[in-house]
Every structure is written in C-alpha cells, then in structure tokens.
Amino acid sequence: MSGVLVIEDDDRIRRSLMMALEDEGYRVRGTATAEEGLAAHRAEPADAILVDLMLPGIDGFECVRQLRRDGDATIVVVSARDDTHDIVAALEAGADDYLVKPVAIKELAARMRAVRRRNRGGQSNPSTMVVGDLEIRADAGEVRLRGQPVQLTRTEFLLLCELAAHAGQVLSRQQLLQRVWGYEFGDERLVDVHVGRLRQKIEDDTSSPRRLVTVRGLGYKLQR
Amino acid sequence: MRRFGLRARVSTIVAVGALALSTAVATLSYQFIRSSLLDERRNVVWRTAYYDASYVEARIGGPDTDYVQVLSSFNPGRGRTPVLVVTGTPYRLDVAGVDIPTNLARMVEGGQAARQVVHTPQGPAMIIGIPLSATTQYYEIVSLRELDKTLRQIGLVLTLVAGGVTIAGAGLGWYAGRRALRPLASVAEAAEGIAAGDLTARLDPQAEPDLQRLASSFNNMVDQLQQRIERDRRFAADVSHELRSPLQTLAAAAAVLERRQDRLDERTADAARLVVEEVSRFQQLVTDLLEITRAESELDLSEVDVLALARDQCKRREIDPAVVTVLDGAGDATWVADARRVEQILANLIENAERHGGGVVAVRLSQEGDYNVIEVDDDGPGVLPEDREVIFRPFVRGSTAERRGDTDGAGLGLAIVARLAESHGGRATVLDRPGGGARFRVELSRRTT
Numbered sequence: 001m002s003g004v005l006v007i008e009d010d011d012r013i014r015r016s017l018m019m020a021l022e023d024e025g026y027r028v029r030g031t032a033t034a035e036e037g038l039a040a041h042r043a044e045p046a047d048a049i050l051v052d053l054m055l056p057g058i059d060g061f062e063c064v065r066q067l068r069r070d071g072d073a074t075i076v077v078v079s080a081r082d083d084t085h086d087i088v089a090a091l092e093a094g095a096d097d098y099l100v101k102p103v104a105i106k107e108l109a110a111r112m113r114a115v116r117r118r119n120r121g122g123q124s125n126p127s128t129m130v131v132g133d134l135e136i137r138a139d140a141g142e143v144r145l146r147g148q149p150v151q152l153t154r155t156e157f158l159l160l161c162e163l164a165a166h167a168g169q170v171l172s173r174q175q176l177l178q179r180v181w182g183y184e185f186g187d188e189r190l191v192d193v194h195v196g197r198l199r200q201k202i203e204d205d206t207s208s209p210r211r212l213v214t215v216r217g218l219g220y221k222l223q224r
Numbered sequence: 225m226r227r228f229g230l231r232a233r234v235s236t237i238v239a240v241g242a243l244a245l246s247t248a249v250a251t252l253s254y255q256f257i258r259s260s261l262l263d264e265r266r267n268v269v270w271r272t273a274y275y276d277a278s279y280v281e282a283r284i285g286g287p288d289t290d291y292v293q294v295l296s297s298f299n300p301g302r303g304r305t306p307v308l309v310v311t312g313t314p315y316r317l318d319v320a321g322v323d324i325p326t327n328l329a330r331m332v333e334g335g336q337a338a339r340q341v342v343h344t345p346q347g348p349a350m351i352i353g354i355p356l357s358a359t360t361q362y363y364e365i366v367s368l369r370e371l372d373k374t375l376r377q378i379g380l381v382l383t384l385v386a387g388g389v390t391i392a393g394a395g396l397g398w399y400a401g402r403r404a405l406r407p408l409a410s411v412a413e414a415a416e417g418i419a420a421g422d423l424t425a426r427l428d429p430q431a432e433p434d435l436q437r438l439a440s441s442f443n444n445m446v447d448q449l450q451q452r453i454e455r456d457r458r459f460a461a462d463v464s465h466e467l468r469s470p471l472q473t474l475a476a477a478a479a480v481l482e483r484r485q486d487r488l489d490e491r492t493a494d495a496a497r498l499v500v501e502e503v504s505r506f507q508q509l510v511t512d513l514l515e516i517t518r519a520e521s522e523l524d525l526s527e528v529d530v531l532a533l534a535r536d537q538c539k540r541r542e543i544d545p546a547v548v549t550v551l552d553g554a555g556d557a558t559w560v561a562d563a564r565r566v567e568q569i570l571a572n573l574i575e576n577a578e579r580h581g582g583g584v585v586a587v588r589l590s591q592e593g594d595y596n597v598i599e600v601d602d603d604g605p606g607v608l609p610e611d612r613e614v615i616f617r618p619f620v621r622g623s624t625a626e627r628r629g630d631t632d633g634a635g636l637g638l639a640i641v642a643r644l645a646e647s648h649g650g651r652a653t654v655l656d657r658p659g660g661g662a663r664f665r666v667e668l669s670r671r672t673t
Binding site (some may be wrong): 010012013014017078080082083084100101102103104105106107173184185216218219 | 472504518523539558
C-alpha cells in the first residue's frame with residue numbers, strides 16, 4: 001500500500017488533512033499543485049488521491065482527468081464547491097467520489113476504509129461471467145464486448161461485475177453504493193454518473209440502452 | 225371605500241365636460257333660435273294685423289254696418305281670429321274665443337297699438353290691438369301653437385344632441401383611458417415576470433414615447449435589483465467558500481486532537497473536547513446556513529424516486545424503512561423534483577421527529593391535486609398552536625424542545641424545510657396527528673421536466 005496523496009493548495013487544510021489521515025493509519029503525501037501531484041503519483045502511484053478542485057495552474061477537473069488516464073487509483077474530490085454541475089463534472093472527469101468541505105474526518109476515514117477494502121479485492125463474484133455479448137473476467141480485470149476488449153476504470157469494472165453477478169435482477173442505487181463503493185450511505189448521483197460512463201463504453205446507443213437498463217423507481221439492471 | 229379606477233375617472237371627467245359643453249351650446253342655440261323665430265313671427269303678425277285692420281276700417285263707414293259680416297268677408301288665415309270692438313261691444317266670429325285682456329284693451333282704447341302674449345287652453349297666442357277710431361278697436365288673436373311646437377321640437381333635438389354628446393364623451397374617455405393605460409399593462413407583465421424570478425424582463429423605452437421615463441426608470445430599478453441579488457448571491461457563495469476552508473482545517477485538526485486526547489493532561493483534554501464539540505456544531509451550523517442559501521438558487525429538476533430516498537433516510541437513522549408508505553396505491557413515488565431538496569426535506573423532518581418528537585411513526589408520500597405531499601408523523605407531545613408558525617423560522621425551537629446547551633442542532637432544520645418547500649413552489653405546515661403527536665406536512669408543487 002503506497003498510501004494516500006493529498007493535492008490541495010491551501011497549506012493549512014493540506015497539513016491538517018495529512019495529520020488526521022496519518023492518525024488514521026495511512027501513509028500520506030501532499031502536494032500544493034496538480035503538476036506536483038501528477039508527478040508524485042507517476043513517481044510512486046498512490047492507492048487513493050484526494051483532489052481539491054480549485055488549484056493554481058492545472059485545475060482539479062483536468063488533474064482528475066489526467067490521473068484517471070494514468071491509472072485506476074481511487075480519486076476522491078474534496079471541494080468547497082457544492083454545485084450539482086461541479087459534482088457531476090468532477091465525476092464525469094473520472095473521480096470515484098465527491099465530498100464537500102468541510103468533510104468530517106470520520107466520514108473521510110470511512111470512505112478510505114471502503115477504498116482499502118475494495119482494493120484488497122475480496123470479490124466473491126465468479127471469475128468469469130458471460131452476460132449476452134459481454135464477457136467479464138473478474139480475476140484478470142478484463143471485459144470484452146463481442147470479443148473486443150473494453151477499457152474500464154476500476155469503479156466501472158466493479159460496477160459492471162456487481163450488475164453482471166446479479167444479471168436480470170434489479171439493484172437499487174443504495175445497494176450498488178454499498179456493494180461497489182463500500183459505503184453504508186452515500187450520494188446516489190455517484191451511481192448515476194458511473195452508470196452513465198459505463199453505458200458509453202458498453203452500449204451502442206446511450207440514449208436507449210439495451211444492456212444496462214434503468215428500472216424506474218427501483219434502480220438498475222443488466223439484461224441477461 | 226373602493227376608489228374608482230383611473231379609467232372610470234377619466235371617463236367620468238370627459239363625460240361631465242361633454243355634458244357641460246353640449247348643454248351650454250344647446251341652451252345658447254335654443255335661446256338664439258327662439259328669439260329670432262319670435263321676432264320674425266312678431267313682425268309678420270304686426271304687418272298682417274295692420275293690413276287686416278285697414279281692410280276692416282274701410283268697410284265700417286256706415287251706421288248700419290253688419291260688423292260680423294265685415295269680419296267674415298275676409299279670410300285672415302288659419303290660426304287668426306279677428307275681433308272688432310265697437311263702443312265696448314265685441315264682434316267676433318267664434319262664439320267662445322279668447323277674451324281680450326283688460327289692460328291691453330285699455331291701452332288700445334287709449335289710442336295706442338299694443339300686443340300681448342296670452343296662454344290659452346289651445347296653447348300660447350298673441351293678441352294685437354289696433355285702434356281704428358275713438359270708439360272702434362280692431363284686435364287679432366294669432367295662435368302661436370305652431371311656433372311653440374317648432375320650438376319644442378328644436379328643444380327636444382338639442383337635448384338629445386347634448387345627451388348623445390355626453391355619452392360619446394364618456395365612451396371617448398373610456399377608450400382614451402384604455403389607450404393610455406395599455407402601456408402600463410406591459411409594465412405590469414414585466415413586474416409579474418420579475419416577481420416570478422425572471423430578472424431578464426425589461427421594458428422597451430421606444431415603445432411608448434410618453435412613457436419613456438417610466439420605462440427607463442423601471443428598467444433601471446430592475447437592473448439595480450438584479451445587481452443587488454447577484455451581489456447577495458455572490459456574497460453568500462463567497463462567504464460559504466471562505467467558511468468552508470478554515471472549517472475543513474478546524475475539522476481535521478479537531479479530529480487529531482480528539483484522537484490524541486489520552487496523551488493530553490486532563491485540563492487540556494477537557495479544552496480539546498470542547499473545541500471538538502464546538503467545531504462539529506459550527507460545522508453543522510454552516511452546513512445548514514449554506515442549505516438555506518441554496519434554497520435561493522434555481523431548481524434542478526429530474527425524476528426522483530422519493531420512496532427510495534425516504535427509505536434510505538430511515539435506514540441511516542436505524543428506523544424501520546417500512547414506516548414509509550405511498551398513498552394512492554401506485555406503490556411508487558417517482559416525482560419530478562429537485563432531488564437534493566427533497567432529500568434534505570426528508571432528512572430534516574425525520575431528524576426533527578427523532579430528536580424532538582419521540583421518533584418517527586409514519587412517513588407518507590402522496591399526490592393531492594397539483595401537489596406532491598410528504599407527511600411525517602411523530603410520537604411526541606405535538607406542537608402548540610401558538611408555535612406552529614414560529615417553529616419554521618430560523619433559530620426558533622418549539623417550547624417543548626429541550627434546553628440548548630447539549631450538542632443539538634441550532635434550530636435551523638425546520639427553517640430549511642420551509643425555505644426548500646417554498647423554493648419548490650409549496651409550503652411546510654404542522655398539524656396534530658390523530659391519536660397524538662405532530663404531523664409535519666410538506667407540499668411541493670408538481671412539475672414536469
């Protein structure tokens with residue numbers, strides 16, 4: 001475990017977050033700019049990265065985009081901005097989660113524990129699943145659509161695994177939050193945005209999805 | 225007393241003016257026509273009477289003259305009655321005609337020609353008296369009925385004209401009032417738009433040259449209003465941002481203090497605990513205040529599974545999600561709403577019931593008319609009638625709530641509910657629950673995406 005990277009330009013916030021996370025038992029590094037953060041992550045990949053949105057130079061959204069391109073570390077945006085637009089934009093840029101400042105350290109720690117649990121694997125799903133023309137190899141972390149490999153982030157992959165393991169059944173947003181993100185409770189927009197991103201990769205027409213369908217009032221279902 | 229509208233007043237003023245003017249014109253015309261007709265008539269009557277008198281005079285020379293024969297020998301024309309008085313004895317063709325008034329007779333007997341207008345059962349008449357000799361007088365009674373009739377008709381026509389002009393004046397006033405007020409309707413429309421939150425509504429100053437000043441000052445006012453609202457909004461956003469950053473530092477530092485309490489001496493640990501508690505309360509307060517400011521922003525509408533939201537809020541507080549029910553049988557409560565606001569309303573109502581109302585008894589979701597309705601029943605002592613309005617104000621707690629001093633909320637929960645409901649075109653109320661306890665009811669106007 002290479003620990004947590006905090007990218008935050010406010011000195012005091014960065015220091016206090018690092019102290020608090022260290023007390024929670026994490027190995028923590030911190031940088032004040034996105035450029036330094038990206039370099040630090042490339043030099044030594046972190047498991048989880050906390051990113052502020054308002055950064056000098058490269059802003060938080062772009063930073064998230066580049067981090068996502070570089071790998072599938074868990075990216076959590078911690079921002080003072082609480083507009084739905086910002087939240088959705090950050091999630092669409094590739095963030096796995098979005099927390100609005102001020103974040104209680106207990107909550108942050110709970111999210112980090114969930115991340116750690118998730119990254120340790122602990123997947124009880126069968127190693128290979130075939131749903132229609134989708135083939136999912138959980139152990140190898142591979143997904144093929146009609147034989148063609150599909151690039152998914154870790155969160156998208158876990159979401160697809162969960163839906164595939166219960167193909168034909170409806171999973172509620174809260175169930176997905178618990179099983180994929182490991183959160184007892186959370187923001188359901190997380191699920192919606194990730195389902196949207198997943199659809200872009202596995203659906204032919206995202207405006208009328210055939211594989212990953214919305215069941216009104218209940219949740220999502222992967223069609224058998 | 226209800227004041228008359230501007231249009232009614234303009235109309236009345238124009239009508240009264242028209243009435244005065246037309247009455248004056250009609251009266252003057254009538255007087256003028258009447259006097260000239262009378263003059264004309266008088267001249268004709270005089271001339272004819274003299275002519276007739278000379279005719280009669282020429283035929284009454286002898287002592288045995290048959291006076292009645294003389295009178296009937298000429299035709300004085302319709303409406304003329306000749307009377308001949310010889311040494312006090314009147315001779316006339318009609319049996320019961322108009323008597324010659326005494327003072328007229330006296331003047332004529334005195335050798336002076338005279339006339340007098342008298343009123344007879346047949347209408348007004350003019351009597352002309354002409355002395356023929358010391359003992360003989362000739363009188364002619366001329367009916368003025370025709371003239372009177374003509375004057376009456378003229379009077380009637382003039383009255384009708386005056387009345388017509390008055391009515392036309394009232395109509396003109398009404399129409400002019402409407403024309404004058406029409407640009408104000410666009411002002412009203414723009415003002416309504418602004419009241420409904422559309423700050424882009426403006427008036428076209430070119431549209432009505434006379435109202436240019438109104439239009440430009442109106443636009444100016446809206447500009448200033450918009451700027452002020454924008455400034456307030458930006459200020460709230462700036463304050464929120466500026467508060468969030470130090471609070472984040474405080475929250476993280478407080479967490480470090482809390483975790484290391486046992487390494488501190490007792491006094492420092494006590495102080496640290498106070499700091500930690502206050503930071504958490506401060507955090508809640510700021511979050512609540514931000515929630516209230518957010519109620520001012522635009523709705524973010526989507527289809528929201530409110531049943532799932534409500535059940536989730538119950539689960540978070542370890543309440544059996546079965547308390548949540550959907551009325552009207554559909555079994556599903558997918559509303560077009562602002563998900564965040566609905567979630568916050570549910571969270572605050574359930575939190576309130578848990579904290580002050582002895583726990584949640586039921587959460588009901590229903591649709592009534594144009595509203596989606598959320599009702600949360602609790603098992604507490606209920607809310608006193610005098611508290612039912614004030615509990616929705618910021619920083620007010622019901623008389624039954626516990627003393628401040630513990631780590632309870634600052635009393636913003638229900639105020640947030642009320643603000644969010646209003647921002648959603650609805651309202652929040654509290655009622656008695658049948659069987660005891662309070663029933664908090666939130667109505668949200670139904671929307672379409």
